[in-house]
Amino acid sequence: MKKRRFSRLTALSLAVLTVAVLTVPALAAESIEVNEDISVSGDYDWTRFADDNITLNVYNWGLYISDGDDDSVDILSAFEKLTGIRVNYTTFDSNESLYAKMRSGGASYDVIIPSDYMVGKMAAEGMLAELNFDNIPNFQLIGEDYLGWDFDPDNTYSVPYTWGTTGLIYNTTLVEEPPTSWADMWDVQYAGNILMFNNSRDAYAIAAKKLGLSLNPASVDEVEEVMEELKDQKELVQAYVMDEIFDKMELGEAILAPYYAGDALTMIDDNPDLAFVHPEEGVNFFVDCMCIPATSKHKEAAEMFINYMCEPDVGYCNIDYIGYSTPITEVWEMLDDDLKYSEIAYPSDEVMAKAEVFDTLPDEVNSALDSQWSEMKSYDAEGSGWMILISLALALALSAFNIWRKVRRKWRDNY
Amino acid sequence: MNKRQSRLLQRTYLVLIFCFMYLPIAVMIVFSFNESKSRALWTGFTLDWYRSLFHNDMILSALALSLVLALVSSIIATVLGTLATIGINSMGRKTQLLINNISYVPVVNPEIITGVSLMLLFVMAQHFGIGGEGGVFGWPTLMIAHITFNVPYVIFNVGPKLRQLDPSIYNAALDLGCTPKQAFFKVIMPQLTPAILSAFLICLTYSIDDFMISYFNSGTMQTLPIAIYSMTRKKVSPEINALSSIMFIVILAIILISNHMDSRQYRKAQTAVRTAMAEEGGQ
Numbered sequence: 254m255k256k257r258r259f260s261r262l263t264a265l266s267l268a269v270l271t272v273a274v275l276t277v278p279a280l281a282a283e284s285i286e287v288n289e290d291i292s293v294s295g296d297y298d299w300t301r302f303a304d305d306n307i308t309l310n311v312y313n314w315g316l317y318i319s320d321g322d323d324d325s326v327d328i329l330s331a332f333e334k335l336t337g338i339r340v341n342y343t344t345f346d347s348n349e350s351l352y353a354k355m356r357s358g359g360a361s362y363d364v365i366i367p368s369d370y371m372v373g374k375m376a377a378e379g380m381l382a383e384l385n386f387d388n389i390p391n392f393q394l395i396g397e398d399y400l401g402w403d404f405d406p407d408n409t410y411s412v413p414y415t416w417g418t419t420g421l422i423y424n425t426t427l428v429e430e431p432p433t434s435w436a437d438m439w440d441v442q443y444a445g446n447i448l449m450f451n452n453s454r455d456a457y458a459i460a461a462k463k464l465g466l467s468l469n470p471a472s473v474d475e476v477e478e479v480m481e482e483l484k485d486q487k488e489l490v491q492a493y494v495m496d497e498i499f500d501k502m503e504l505g506e507a508i509l510a511p512y513y514a515g516d517a518l519t520m521i522d523d524n525p526d527l528a529f530v531h532p533e534e535g536v537n538f539f540v541d542c543m544c545i546p547a548t549s550k551h552k553e554a555a556e557m558f559i560n561y562m563c564e565p566d567v568g569y570c571n572i573d574y575i576g577y578s579t580p581i582t583e584v585w586e587m588l589d590d591d592l593k594y595s596e597i598a599y600p601s602d603e604v605m606a607k608a609e610v611f612d613t614l615p616d617e618v619n620s621a622l623d624s625q626w627s628e629m630k631s632y633d634a635e636g637s638g639w640m641i642l643i644s645l646a647l648a649l650a651l652s653a654f655n656i657w658r659k660v661r662r663k664w665r666d667n668y
Numbered sequence: 669m670n671k672r673q674s675r676l677l678q679r680t681y682l683v684l685i686f687c688f689m690y691l692p693i694a695v696m697i698v699f700s701f702n703e704s705k706s707r708a709l710w711t712g713f714t715l716d717w718y719r720s721l722f723h724n725d726m727i728l729s730a731l732a733l734s735l736v737l738a739l740v741s742s743i744i745a746t747v748l749g750t751l752a753t754i755g756i757n758s759m760g761r762k763t764q765l766l767i768n769n770i771s772y773v774p775v776v777n778p779e780i781i782t783g784v785s786l787m788l789l790f791v792m793a794q795h796f797g798i799g800g801e802g803g804v805f806g807w808p809t810l811m812i813a814h815i816t817f818n819v820p821y822v823i824f825n826v827g828p829k830l831r832q833l834d835p836s837i838y839n840a841a842l843d844l845g846c847t848p849k850q851a852f853f854k855v856i857m858p859q860l861t862p863a864i865l866s867a868f869l870i871c872l873t874y875s876i877d878d879f880m881i882s883y884f885n886s887g888t889m890q891t892l893p894i895a896i897y898s899m900t901r902k903k904v905s906p907e908i909n910a911l912s913s914i915m916f917i918v919i920l921a922i923i924l925i926s927n928h929m930d931s932r933q934y935r936k937a938q939t940a941v942r943t944a945m946a947e948e949g950g951q
Contacts, residue, residue, distance in 0.1 A: 315898035343890040344898035
């Protein structure tokens with residue numbers, strides 16, 4: 254099903270491209286055709302590092318680039334062909350593991366793609382290099398809505414890559430009335446059919462929004478209050494999961510689940526019974542950004558890579574594969590009408606006005622969040638203290654038995 | 669309980685255990701032919717995932733890295749480990765015990781500790797300028813790390829075999845005019861070969877399998893387990909099912925072939941012994 258959408262999009266893109274190719278040359282500088290899907294601006298000196306034998310180390314989320322997989326366009330090899338720069342592309346699974354890897358000093362990357370709050374944290378700790386926008390002329394193609402957020406107010410360090418919102422996915426055939434708010438995830442009639450994020454910040458955001466609080470806790474007390482709410486919800490929750498949500502929702506094993514809008518589109522494609530809503534209390538708006546670490550040895554080549562990623566054709570191929578929303582206005586204009594005006598992928602101003610972005614948290618609040626989250630996960634309303642006692646007694650009995658055996662053998666051997 | 673009932677119970681138990689062991693693999697192989705990306709719904713047969721696997725540069729280069737790393741590090745570890753075993757074997761009893769216990773520590777140590785401590789060591793080396801401008805992380809660190817955690821497995825596979833050998837055979841070889849070197853290669857080595865081979869295979873598996881230690885020491889490189897792990901935010905691609913199925917089939921084939929060859933050799937040896945005995949009896 255997904256493929257059908259893609260091919261429709263591809264057909265449209267080809268149409269748009271043909272129109273563009275037919276009309277544009279007379280107006281602007283000649284564009285450079287890299288392959289049949291990608292042409293880039295001719296105003297930029299793409300080949301200036303061709304003889305320098307540079308390898309760029311790019312570190313991105315898993316499955317988060319159009320790399321030729323699943324009939325998509327391989328934009329990385331197109332970049333290599335265009336510039337003569339080699340790309341060593343590797344992937345991570347979470348902002349935190351990206352941070353840990355950078356901090357350990359065990360690797361030196363040239364382009365990384367952290368999310369909003371991690372950009373703020375890394376910038377504050379001096380881990381990011383200031384970008385030279387002379388080398389990234391395509392930065393001006395980025396829509397204003399996606400710039401100047403709190404984590405990087407002047408966009409000194411970051412260029413938006415993709416963005417999206419969270420929201421509530423539900424199975425239309427199994428609900429009596431479509432849910433409209435996060436509070437529905439606390440509704441007892443869905444007990445045992447609710448899925449919840451298995452990561453502390455996203456789960457916290459839902460409970461905080463339900464209580465009318467900010468998803469960026471200001472104090473440890475606030476964290477405690479919200480975590481109480483999550484504890485109350487726990488007996489209704491079927492499981493705390495991340496990518497298992499795809500299978501469980503598509504198969505109708507659960508009724509309600511929060512997830513990212515881009516992935517919700519994929520799920521609805523696979524199972525048309527599903528629907529997605531932006532809860533009225535407000536949602537989390539996230540931006541994943543391209544940044545250059547301060548330790549990068551090929552900063553200018555890295556900037557060229559970022560500029561390349563912002564080329565409309567490249568951005569289009571990429572968004573087509575990833576399924577998240579694009580910050581590049583021209584790419585949005587190239588999209589199929591269905592997707593372009595989709596309330597899920599590109600929500601109305603009303604939703605965006607209430608959306609909130611994650612901030613970097615102060616250390617003490619952050620560690621309180623982590624510890625309370627693990628406490629909540631291990632919390633059991635019935636109490637499971639006796640389990641610990643039993644296993645302790647078992648361990649003691651086992652070691653006593655062992656010692657007794659040894660002593661007996663020694664005693665026997667003495668004779 | 670009568671005999672038939674107990675037989676039935678035995679069978680059920682056996683089937684159950686095999687189900688636990690092989691059902692997950694069977695499911696994975698079946699779903700590598702599934703048309704959609706779903707991991708639960710069967711939508712139709714396709715070979716697309718196998719096709720696209722061979723076009724996916726990221727997975728293929730991670731696989732190539734893992735295989736080369738495993739092969740080279742296991743060969744080096746096997747050689748080092750075997751030499752170490754022979755050295756240990758000729759030590760006094762007390763030293764032997766001590767060295768054996770020391771080399772046992774990395775095996776019982778949680779992998780994460782080995783991984784982090786190796787990384788700290790490499791970071792320190794980097795501070796002293798080893799590795800030059802590009803830093804030391806990458807091939808050298810991965811190789812050293814894998815050899816390090818593989819060597820103890822070789823020692824513990826070859827050691828017991830070496831201790832079982834009858835020292836008088838070696839002495840007899842010397843008496844019959846072998847130099848110590850000849851005696852080692854002609855008498856000791858052939859007897860150790862099965863143990864060395866199995867040690868090598870164990871190293872190979874551990875090396876391909878390893879996630880923790882590679883994760884901390886890979887620098888900007890990516891082994892196969894790391895590549896797969898990073899896919900968990902989105903759905904793990906069915907190409908991984910295809911790849912795992914291929915690996916499973918290849919390994920199964922290797923095991924079956926080597927077992928078949930072993931048993932043939934064993935039968936041959938048995939017949940040879942029997943005919944020799946018969947001849948002797950006839951004389």
